[in-house]
Amino acid sequence: MNRLWTLAVREWRAHVHAPGTWVLLGLAWFWLAAMYCWQVLPASGHGDIQYMLWQGALHIANLQILFIPLLTMRTIAEERRSGTLEMLLTAPVRDHEIVLAKFLGAFGVAALMWMLxxxxxxxxxxxxxxxxxxxxxxxxLALAGTAGVLTALGVLASALTHNQLLAGFLGLILSFAFMYLPRLVPSDWQTLQEVLSSGDLLQQVEESARGIVDLTNVAFQISMTLLFLFFATRSLESRKWL
Amino acid sequence: MALNRGGMTGGWRAGAFAHVVLASVLATAITIGFLVLMRRIAWVTDLRFDLTAEGTYAVAPEDTHLLRGLEVPVHATFIWGFDADIQQRVLDAQGEPRSDLLWQHYRPVLEDARRRVQRVLDEWSHVSPHFTYAIIDGETEPRRAEAAAEALAVTPEEALNRVILVQGSNRREVPIRRMMRDMQWGSFPPWPGAQMARPVGPGGWSVAAELGSAVRTLNTGERTRIGIVAGLNGFAEPGSEMHRILVRTLEAEGCQCESLELGKTADLSAFTAIIVAAPRMLLDRKSLEHLRAREANGGRFLLLADPRFGENYTGLLEPYGAVLQNVMIEDRTLAEPTRSGPAELQSMRFCVGRHPIDAPLKDRVPLYLGLSRSVLLQNVHAHGVEQTALLCASQDAESVPVRLDATKGVAEPLPAERKKTPAPILAAALSRKVHGGAAESRIVLFGSAGLLAPDEMTLSAHFGNRDCLLNCMSWLTDRPFAAPTTARAEARVRLVSVASYEKPVRWIGVICLPLFAMATALAVWFARRSM
Structure with a gap:
C-alpha cells in the first residue's frame, strides 16, 4: 500500500510539475466558468440553483471527454517512448501497482476540474x-465516478501505444464512444438502446445532479474503472512477451 | 528449440497471448455478470437514495411496495401537447389557434408538467421491472403520438395531456390538470382591446399521489359497476355523444359502465351506483318500484332532470324530503354573455362549498348547467336523513313555472307567471340511513342534465363539469375524490439572485482561476528550465 501511495504521489507531482497540465486546467476552468456565466445563469429563470447545478454538472461531464484523454495520454506512453518503462517494470513493484498509481495521479488532477x-x-x-x-x-460523486471511468480508459489507451498523440486520440475516441454511444443508437434498435442506456454515463450524471445516488450506477462506474485498469495491466504485461 | 526475440519460444508467446485474452474475456464476463446481478438486486431492495432536502424523488414506501408487487406489467403512456382545451384559449379572429401564443405561453407549462410526470414515472420504472413508460411530445413527434394513441384505441386528441396506465385489459387515466392545484390557464381573446390573461403555473402539484392512487386501483383490479339507465329516451341513451363521453370519463376512472333497462335488469344491487340522466319518458310503475326497492337497500343514485321534460322521481326523493320543482330557473346576475339567455345557466359561483363534492370547485372553475329546475329541500324530521345543497343560483334568480303534460311527459314554460326566487337550489346531495343504520342510501340530485353536456365535459380546464361529475360518483361509490380539497406539500425552489451571483462567478471563475492556472504553468515552465 505504501509503495502504491508513493508511486501515486510521484505521478501526481509529475502532472503538477508539467506546465501542460496547468494550461489544460486553466483552459478547462475558463471554458466551464464562461459557459456557466453566459449560458447557464441567464437560462436559469429567476436563478434556480437546482438548474444551475444540473447544467454545471453536465458541462463538466462533457468537458471531461476532452480533458481527461489529454491528461492521461502521456501516463504510460511517455514512459514507453522515453524508455523508462523498462526501468519501472524491473523495479520491485507490481504491474497493477504501476497502472493504479498512474490512474490515481491523473485522477487527482482531474479532481481539480470537477471540484469546480x-x-x-x-x-x-x-x-x-x-x-x-x-x-x-x-x-x-457522479462526476468523480465518470472521471474515474474516463481516466481508466485514458490510461488503457496510453498503455496500448508508445505514441502520446496516438494515445490521446485513441483515448478521445474511446471516451467519446463510451459517453455518447448510448445516445447515438437509433430508436428503432430498442434492445440495444435499452442495454446501452443502462451504462449511459451522461444520464447517470443527470440523475445524480437531481439528487439521486443510485448504487447500480456507482457499481457500474467502479466496475468499468476496474475493468479498464485490468485491461491496462494486461497490456503492460504483454510487453514481456511481445 | 527455436528461440525468437526476447529469448522466448513461439509456443510460450502464443500461450501468454491466449492467457491475456482469456483473462480479459473472463474479467469482462465477471463485470457484466456483476452489473446484471446489481440490477436484479435493485428490483427487490432499495439501491437508490434521494439526497434532496425535501425528498423530492423519494418513492413512497407504499408505492414501492405496490410497484414491487406488480405481477402483471403496467405500461404508462403520456402524450403531451396543445389539446383542444388549450387551443380554445388562443383563437384568432378566424377561429384558428395562434401557434406563437401556444409555444410562448403554454409550452412551458406543459414542459413543466412533462418534467414532473417523467420524474415520477422514471423513479417507478427503477423500482419494478414490471413498470414501463413512454412519454411522447405530441407536437414534435406526431407520428409516434398517433401510433401510441392507436395502440390505446383512442384518438390522439383524446390521449393528450393525460397519463394512461394500462395493465392487461384494464386502464386508468389521470389528466395532468388533476395533478395541478390552482392552475390559471389564462386566455388570449382575439378581439381588439380585450384583456389578455397569461397562464400562471399551478400553486402545487400532486403527480405522485394521483398516479399512485391510479396504479393502486388498477392493480387491485377494482372495477366499480355503474348502471346507466337506458330505454327512457334520456339524455345519455347508448349511441349518443353524451353517453360516449360519460362512459369514457367514468371508465378512465376504473368504473365499468353498463346500460340497464329497468324493466329487464333483474338485479340492481349488482351496481354500485345508478345514473338516471333526465329521461324524456316517465318511469312506469314497475320501474319506479324497482328503483325504490334498490334505494331502500342502500342504493346510490345520480339523478338528473330537465325543465323541458317531466319526470317522476318523487317516489325516490320522498324519504329525503327533496322535491324537484316544475320551474325553470333564470339568473340574470350570473348569466354568461356568451350563452343564449338567463335560463342557460353557467357560472363559477354556483357551488355552495359545504360538501366534498362541490367544495374543491367553489369559486375555482365555471360549471355549465344549461336549463335547470330547482330543488326544494323540506324538513323531514327523520333520523339519519341529511340534505346538503350543492349548487345554488344567485339571490336575484327568478323561476318560470312550467306546465307538464303528464301523459306525454313534455313541459311548457309559462313566462308570464315568473317570480323572484332568491338562491334556488340547483343540486343537492341527499343521504339517509337504512336497515337501522347498517347501510346508507345516497342520491345526488341535479335539476339539470347540462352537467353532462359533452363539450363542457371535455373542456375540463374551462369547466368543472367533469370534476363535479367525478366527485359525485366518488361520493356515491365511496371512492377517493377526483378533485381533492387538501393541498399537498410542495418542494421548495431554491433561488439565488442571478445579478449578484454572476459577479463572483465572472471574477473568480472566468478570470482569477484561469489566470492562476496560467501563472502556475509559467512558473513551472521557468522552474523546469532553470533546473
Missing part, C-alpha cells in the same frame, strides 16, 4: 443563495 462544481455552489452561498447540498454531493 462544489466551488461554484460555495460562490452561490456567498451570493445569498441556499443550495441543497444533497444534490451537490451526489453530482460531485
Amino acid at each position: 462544481l462544489p466551488f461554484l455552489m460555495l460562490l452561490a452561498v456567498m451570493s445569498g443563495g441556499d443550495p441543497d447540498w444533497g444534490p451537490v454531493a451526489s453530482a460531485t
Whole structure:
C-alpha cells in the first residue's frame, strides 16, 4: 500500500510539475466558468440553483471527454517512448501497482476540474443563495465516478501505444464512444438502446445532479474503472512477451 | 528449440497471448455478470437514495411496495401537447389557434408538467421491472403520438395531456390538470382591446399521489359497476355523444359502465351506483318500484332532470324530503354573455362549498348547467336523513313555472307567471340511513342534465363539469375524490439572485482561476528550465 501511495504521489507531482497540465486546467476552468456565466445563469429563470447545478454538472461531464484523454495520454506512453518503462517494470513493484498509481495521479488532477462544481455552489452561498447540498454531493460523486471511468480508459489507451498523440486520440475516441454511444443508437434498435442506456454515463450524471445516488450506477462506474485498469495491466504485461 | 526475440519460444508467446485474452474475456464476463446481478438486486431492495432536502424523488414506501408487487406489467403512456382545451384559449379572429401564443405561453407549462410526470414515472420504472413508460411530445413527434394513441384505441386528441396506465385489459387515466392545484390557464381573446390573461403555473402539484392512487386501483383490479339507465329516451341513451363521453370519463376512472333497462335488469344491487340522466319518458310503475326497492337497500343514485321534460322521481326523493320543482330557473346576475339567455345557466359561483363534492370547485372553475329546475329541500324530521345543497343560483334568480303534460311527459314554460326566487337550489346531495343504520342510501340530485353536456365535459380546464361529475360518483361509490380539497406539500425552489451571483462567478471563475492556472504553468515552465 505504501509503495502504491508513493508511486501515486510521484505521478501526481509529475502532472503538477508539467506546465501542460496547468494550461489544460486553466483552459478547462475558463471554458466551464464562461459557459456557466453566459449560458447557464441567464437560462436559469429567476436563478434556480437546482438548474444551475444540473447544467454545471453536465458541462463538466462533457468537458471531461476532452480533458481527461489529454491528461492521461502521456501516463504510460511517455514512459514507453522515453524508455523508462523498462526501468519501472524491473523495479520491485507490481504491474497493477504501476497502472493504479498512474490512474490515481491523473485522477487527482482531474479532481481539480470537477471540484469546480462544489466551488461554484460555495460562490452561490456567498451570493445569498441556499443550495441543497444533497444534490451537490451526489453530482460531485457522479462526476468523480465518470472521471474515474474516463481516466481508466485514458490510461488503457496510453498503455496500448508508445505514441502520446496516438494515445490521446485513441483515448478521445474511446471516451467519446463510451459517453455518447448510448445516445447515438437509433430508436428503432430498442434492445440495444435499452442495454446501452443502462451504462449511459451522461444520464447517470443527470440523475445524480437531481439528487439521486443510485448504487447500480456507482457499481457500474467502479466496475468499468476496474475493468479498464485490468485491461491496462494486461497490456503492460504483454510487453514481456511481445 | 527455436528461440525468437526476447529469448522466448513461439509456443510460450502464443500461450501468454491466449492467457491475456482469456483473462480479459473472463474479467469482462465477471463485470457484466456483476452489473446484471446489481440490477436484479435493485428490483427487490432499495439501491437508490434521494439526497434532496425535501425528498423530492423519494418513492413512497407504499408505492414501492405496490410497484414491487406488480405481477402483471403496467405500461404508462403520456402524450403531451396543445389539446383542444388549450387551443380554445388562443383563437384568432378566424377561429384558428395562434401557434406563437401556444409555444410562448403554454409550452412551458406543459414542459413543466412533462418534467414532473417523467420524474415520477422514471423513479417507478427503477423500482419494478414490471413498470414501463413512454412519454411522447405530441407536437414534435406526431407520428409516434398517433401510433401510441392507436395502440390505446383512442384518438390522439383524446390521449393528450393525460397519463394512461394500462395493465392487461384494464386502464386508468389521470389528466395532468388533476395533478395541478390552482392552475390559471389564462386566455388570449382575439378581439381588439380585450384583456389578455397569461397562464400562471399551478400553486402545487400532486403527480405522485394521483398516479399512485391510479396504479393502486388498477392493480387491485377494482372495477366499480355503474348502471346507466337506458330505454327512457334520456339524455345519455347508448349511441349518443353524451353517453360516449360519460362512459369514457367514468371508465378512465376504473368504473365499468353498463346500460340497464329497468324493466329487464333483474338485479340492481349488482351496481354500485345508478345514473338516471333526465329521461324524456316517465318511469312506469314497475320501474319506479324497482328503483325504490334498490334505494331502500342502500342504493346510490345520480339523478338528473330537465325543465323541458317531466319526470317522476318523487317516489325516490320522498324519504329525503327533496322535491324537484316544475320551474325553470333564470339568473340574470350570473348569466354568461356568451350563452343564449338567463335560463342557460353557467357560472363559477354556483357551488355552495359545504360538501366534498362541490367544495374543491367553489369559486375555482365555471360549471355549465344549461336549463335547470330547482330543488326544494323540506324538513323531514327523520333520523339519519341529511340534505346538503350543492349548487345554488344567485339571490336575484327568478323561476318560470312550467306546465307538464303528464301523459306525454313534455313541459311548457309559462313566462308570464315568473317570480323572484332568491338562491334556488340547483343540486343537492341527499343521504339517509337504512336497515337501522347498517347501510346508507345516497342520491345526488341535479335539476339539470347540462352537467353532462359533452363539450363542457371535455373542456375540463374551462369547466368543472367533469370534476363535479367525478366527485359525485366518488361520493356515491365511496371512492377517493377526483378533485381533492387538501393541498399537498410542495418542494421548495431554491433561488439565488442571478445579478449578484454572476459577479463572483465572472471574477473568480472566468478570470482569477484561469489566470492562476496560467501563472502556475509559467512558473513551472521557468522552474523546469532553470533546473
